[in-house]
Amino acid sequence: MSKKEKKRESIINISLELFSKYGFHKTTIPDIAKALNMSVGNLYNYFKSKEILAQDAIIYTSNYLGSKIKDINIQDISAKEKIKKIVEVYFKIAQDKPQMIEYFLRVYLSNREVFKDGCSGMACVSGFVTEIMIFFESAVESGELRDQDFFSAFGLFMGYLGGMVFLKGEDILPQEIDFYIEDISVNIYNALKA
Amino acid sequence: MKKPKLKLIWLQSITCNGNAHSFLNHPELFNILENYQLIYHPLLNSVNTIEELYTKELECDILILEGAFKRVGFTKFDKEVYTIAKAYSNRAKWIITAGTCATFGGIFQEADNISGFVFNSELKKENFNTYKDKLISIPGCPIHPKWIGFALDMIANGKKILLDDMLRPKELFASTVHQGCVRNEYFEWKVDTKGFGTKEGCLFYELGCQAPYTRGSCNKIAWNEVSSKTRVGTPCFGCTEPTFPKNSLFKTKTNMSIPKNVPLGVPKRAYLTMTGVAKGFKIERLEKRLIDYED
Numbered sequence: 168m169s170k171k172e173k174k175r176e177s178i179i180n181i182s183l184e185l186f187s188k189y190g191f192h193k194t195t196i197p198d199i200a201k202a203l204n205m206s207v208g209n210l211y212n213y214f215k216s217k218e219i220l221a222q223d224a225i226i227y228t229s230n231y232l233g234s235k236i237k238d239i240n241i242q243d244i245s246a247k248e249k250i251k252k253i254v255e256v257y258f259k260i261a262q263d264k265p266q267m268i269e270y271f272l273r274v275y276l277s278n279r280e281v282f283k284d285g286c287s288g289m290a291c292v293s294g295f296v297t298e299i300m301i302f303f304e305s306a307v308e309s310g311e312l313r314d315q316d317f318f319s320a321f322g323l324f325m326g327y328l329g330g331m332v333f334l335k336g337e338d339i340l341p342q343e344i345d346f347y348i349e350d351i352s353v354n355i356y357n358a359l360k361a
Numbered sequence: 362m363k364k365p366k367l368k369l370i371w372l373q374s375i376t377c378n379g380n381a382h383s384f385l386n387h388p389e390l391f392n393i394l395e396n397y398q399l400i401y402h403p404l405l406n407s408v409n410t411i412e413e414l415y416t417k418e419l420e421c422d423i424l425i426l427e428g429a430f431k432r433v434g435f436t437k438f439d440k441e442v443y444t445i446a447k448a449y450s451n452r453a454k455w456i457i458t459a460g461t462c463a464t465f466g467g468i469f470q471e472a473d474n475i476s477g478f479v480f481n482s483e484l485k486k487e488n489f490n491t492y493k494d495k496l497i498s499i500p501g502c503p504i505h506p507k508w509i510g511f512a513l514d515m516i517a518n519g520k521k522i523l524l525d526d527m528l529r530p531k532e533l534f535a536s537t538v539h540q541g542c543v544r545n546e547y548f549e550w551k552v553d554t555k556g557f558g559t560k561e562g563c564l565f566y567e568l569g570c571q572a573p574y575t576r577g578s579c580n581k582i583a584w585n586e587v588s589s590k591t592r593v594g595t596p597c598f599g600c601t602e603p604t605f606p607k608n609s610l611f612k613t614k615t616n617m618s619i620p621k622n623v624p625l626g627v628p629k630r631a632y633l634t635m636t637g638v639a640k641g642f643k644i645e646r647l648e649k650r651l652i653d654y655e656d
Contacts (some may be wrong), residue, residue, distance in 0.1 A: 288641025297633045300619050304629070307616035317618035355363075 175213050179227045180266070182220055187269035191221060191278045213312065218281055225275050225282065225291045228267045232260065233294035240298055246306035247360075251352035254328065256298070258344045261332040268332045299325070300341060306359075312361045323358055366398040367422040367517065370414065370449055371459075373403055374442045374478075375435060375469050376428025379503035380460040386585065396517035414641075415440045423516060424453035427511070429462040429469035430478050446478065455516055456492055459509055460502070461500040464527075465603040468502075479528070483603040498528040502600035508533050515619050527603070529576070537625050538572035538597045541580030542589075548573075551639045552647045557611075558594040560651050566620070569612045571599035573624035585607035 168176070181202045185194045196217055200210045214220040222304040239252045261268045275282065275292075282291065289296050303320055312320070331351065335344050371381065381404050385392065398559060399407040400421060401414045409419055415438040435442050450456050458478050461467035465483070466476040476482070479489050479496060489496070499508050512530060515522045523531045539548070547554070547563035554562025564570035572580070575597055579589045590597055598610045614621040623632040 179387035231368040253441055287643075289637040289642035293634050297630060298615075300633050300637075301630055303617040304618075304621070308621065312617075314616055320617055 171213075176222070176227070178210065178213055179224050182224050183266040183270045186224070186274045187266050189306075191217075191281055193275050196220075215291065219285075219310065221274065221278075221281050222286050222291055224270060225286065226294070228271060229292040229296075230294035231267065232257075233296075233298045235260070236295070236298035236302065240301050240305070246302075246309065246311035247352075247356045249302060249306070250324075250356050250359075251348065253324075254348050254355070255353045257328045258348060260331070261335060261344060265336070268329075269336055272329055272333055272336075296321075307361075310361055312359045320359055324355055327355060366396060367454075368400045368420045369402070369423045369425065370400045370419065370421045370453075371392075371402045371425045371427065372414070372442075372446055374426065374428035374430050374446065374463070375475065376460070376462060378403070378427075380427045380463075380501075380509075382465045383503035384459075384506050384509055389510065389587065390654060393510050393513050393517075395514070407488075415445055418448070418452075421449050421453045421512075423455045423457070423489040424449045425457045426450075426461050426463045426478050427459045429466050429475045431475050434474075438648050443591075450492055453495065455497065457497045457499055457509065457512055459499055460504050461502045461600055461602075461605050463579070464498045465605070467605050480603060493528065497522060497524065497530065499533070500529065500601040500603075501577065502598075502605060502610040505579065505582060505584065508578070511540075519618050520589055533578050533582075534576040534582070534601065536576070536578065537603075538575045538577045538579045538589075538591070539553070539624065542572055542591045543580070544591055547647060549639065550642070550644050551636055551648055554594065556594075561647075561649075562593070564591060564596045565596070565613065567613055568596045569598075569610050569614075570596035571602075571607075571622070572597035574622050575599040575602055576625075577601040 174240075178199065182194075182199050185199060185202060189198075194217075196210060197207050199220075200207045203210070214223065233255045236253055239249050239256065240250075242249070242254075257268075285291070299321060301318065303312065303317065307314050331340070331347060333359065334340050342346075373381070384390065385404065394405075395591065399405055399604075400419050401409050401411065404413070409417070424446075428640045430443050431439060431447065432443050458464040461481075462469055462477065464477045465480045465553070468479070469475045470482055479486060479492075479498060497512055497565065501508060508530075509586065511533060512522060525531055525534060539545070544546070544554075544563050544629060547561065548565060551566070552562055553566045554564050554568060557568065565573060570591065572591055579597065580591060583589055583592075596611060599605050599607065623629050
């Protein structure tokens with residue numbers, strides 16, 4: 168990775184933190200520049216506007232999550248085992264890089280006007296959604312999961328995980344999030360199995 | 362001295378006659394046949410009768426086989442058709458399997474012990490090795506008249522026909538039926554058709570079109586000079602493929618709404634990424650009817 172790419176990534180990582188903590192509208196470009204110890208002018212060399220930065224941040228997050236799920240998809244294991252690994256990896260990211268999931272839940276889903284131009288539909292989350300599609304398609308093809316509309320399955324899987332991470336973020340869960348991995352994986356599998 | 366005409370035999374095994382009939386639609390049929398002497402053809406005036414075909418050893422430069430084959434149990438004039446086909450194959454300089462049945466088995470491969478002359482679906486039979494130096498596969502249900510016309514013209518003019526690993530002419534089968542489809546713009550932007558027979562929309566997402574993963578030139582060499590299945594709003598059935606026929610030809614097979622089959626040679630991950638992006642945009646021009654007809 169070049170120096171410029173590294174810098175770009177560090178800007179995105181700080182933005183994810185600030186956006187998810189203070190919200191998209193309350194976070195300014197000078198706030199982000201200050202947190203990175205760089206000038207506002209220099210930051211604009213990397214991202215032409217706050218909206219473009221926000222859109223690139225969701226693409227970055229989606230691709231990161233997608234690459235983790237791809238690592239699971241290419242393994243020669245059952246759909247049941249894959250479900251558990253996807254739950255594990257999702258919760259691990261929620262613990263190690265909470266800003267990523269928080270950003271998705273609290274900024275991307277809540278500030279649709281920011282993403283209207285350039286991120287319509289699945290355009291900016293395709294890195295992640297594509298891997299979930301590949302997982303579902305192959306699991307139905309192998310006969311392990313029941314054939315149904317993609318979104319009814321996607322909503323069950325990702326809505327569930329997102330909801331748990333949201334509860335964690337609100338400090339409502341009485342247990343550490345890892346405690347729930349086994350039961351959640353079994354619940355998802357039972358709901359989707361053929 | 363005038364070049365002697367090549368002696369042509371069109372031998373039918375288990376067939377519906379569709380390929381022989383289709384060839385009759387070639388607008389240049391008799392110009393093509395100028396170079397050939399019809400020793401036997403099931404529909405056109407020939408030197409010999411069908412009985413002579415089976416009971417005599419006729420001369421043969423080019424043998425066209427139509428229909429699926431059964432090694433034992435399908436006879437004409439008390440002769441096994443397969444045995445007679447082999448005898449003429451040994452004598453011929455070129456063998457063309459005309460149609461999916463003769464090539465891969467086609468619809469008849471559903472029955473036991475019936476297959477193509479060269480393949481059993483995708484599996485090579487011994488005839489592949491025995492005759493590969495003089496074999497040309499032209500699958501199709503039926504074949505396009507111009508496909509067989511192409512092969513006959515090339516042979517008559519002493520031109521080499523480049524073949525793929527299933528012995529199909531690359532000129533005709535190197536690309537997919539999707540190439541040249543007039544609905545490609547709808548495929549690019551993932552706009553479904555609203556039903557059969559309309560001018561608008563792509564048939565791949567709902568109506569079972571197999572053109573993106575079927576080899577053939579139906580949309581490059583139009584049928585009856587003007588048309589193709591997809592042009593008139595009917596899905597491609599993949600009739601040139603070794604796996605033809607499949608089931609539910611008017612419905613796209615999906616797993617959780619995701620197409621089971623994606624365009625030939627395109628990784629599913631790449632296809633889904635492209636689709637996800639394209640579906641995010643609504644192109645109004647493509648969503649509308651092209652022409653609003655008055656009642």
